[in-house]
Amino acid sequence: AQSVSQHNHHVILSEAASLELGCNYSYGGTVNLFWYVQYPGQHLQLLLKYFSGDPLVKGIKGFEAEFIKSKFSFNLRKPSVQWSDTAEYFCAVNINDYKLSFGAGTTVTVRA
Amino acid sequence: DVKVTQSSRYLVKRTGEKVFLECVQDMDHENMFWYRQDPGLGLRLIYFSYDVKMKEKGDIPEGYSVSREKKERFSLILESASTNQTSMYLCASLLGQNLNYGYTFGSGTRLTVV
Numbered sequence: 001a002q003s004v005s006q007h008n009h010h011v012i013l014s015e016a017a018s019l020e021l022g023c024n025y026s027y028g029g030t031v032n033l034f035w036y037v038q039y040p041g042q043h044l045q046l047l048l049k050y051f052s053g054d055p056l057v058k059g060i061k062g063f064e065a066e067f068i069k070s071k072f073s074f075n076l077r078k079p080s081v082q083w084s085d086t087a088e089y090f091c092a093v094n095i096n097d098y099k100l101s102f103g104a105g106t107t108v109t110v111r112a
Numbered sequence: 113d114v115k116v117t118q119s120s121r122y123l124v125k126r127t128g129e130k131v132f133l134e135c136v137q138d139m140d141h142e143n144m145f146w147y148r149q150d151p152g153l154g155l156r157l158i159y160f161s162y163d164v165k166m167k168e169k170g171d172i173p174e175g176y177s178v179s180r181e182k183k184e185r186f187s188l189i190l191e192s193a194s195t196n197q198t199s200m201y202l203c204a205s206l207l208g209q210n211l212n213y214g215y216t217f218g219s220g221t222r223l224t225v226v
Binding site for chain 1: 116143145147152153154155156157160170171202204206209211212213214215217218219220
């Protein structure tokens with residue numbers, strides 16, 4: 001399995017603060033990259049994805065992520081978080097086939 | 113919307129029992145997956161199936177088997193449940209090899225083995 005590292009286990013923020021979650025992967029070839037989110041009590045859902053082209057991708061709910069090939073990174077960002085962004089966030093990588101390898105996840109708690 | 117339905121939300125079983133976790137999807141997806149989700153470890157792939165009666169091992173298949181007799185149903189089987197299989201189990205499906213919409217996940221089954 002490909003290695004996917006998420007740097008932060010738990011992040012606590014106040015509303016309106018900026019958020020950045022790190023994600024690094026260990027494969028040197030072409031990859032497809034994803035961020036998934038799991039809100040409390042809900043199923044995992046796709047936040048955004050990168051396949052090719054513009055390395056800055058925008059997803060739902062104001063999230064964006066930047067693919068930096070030289071750093072093997074795909075960090076997730078949001079300029080101003082809301083209480084409703086409290087969730088667990090997973091980075092995932094796909095190479096060659098259609099299986100996904102997930103990182104350990106980052107729990108984000110936004111304080112009102 | 114594609115729906116992936118897992119039959120049980122919570123399950124408690126005894127050590128040594130044979131356990132069946134059921135997953136059904138309603139959009140004719142070829143590919144189905146079973147992951148387990150553990151704190152600090154994220155999601156790890158147990159098995160996946162790319163067609164009826166076809167299966168492949170994922171990263172952690174030991175202690176598990178699967179069955180896919182019909183396209184819409186993918187079952188995960190714990191032959192003899194052990195306490196280290198206490199976990200959240202997630203089923204997912206995917207249409208063909210089109211990752212553009214990502215996987216569709218079920219709500220999960222939280223299994224406790226006592």
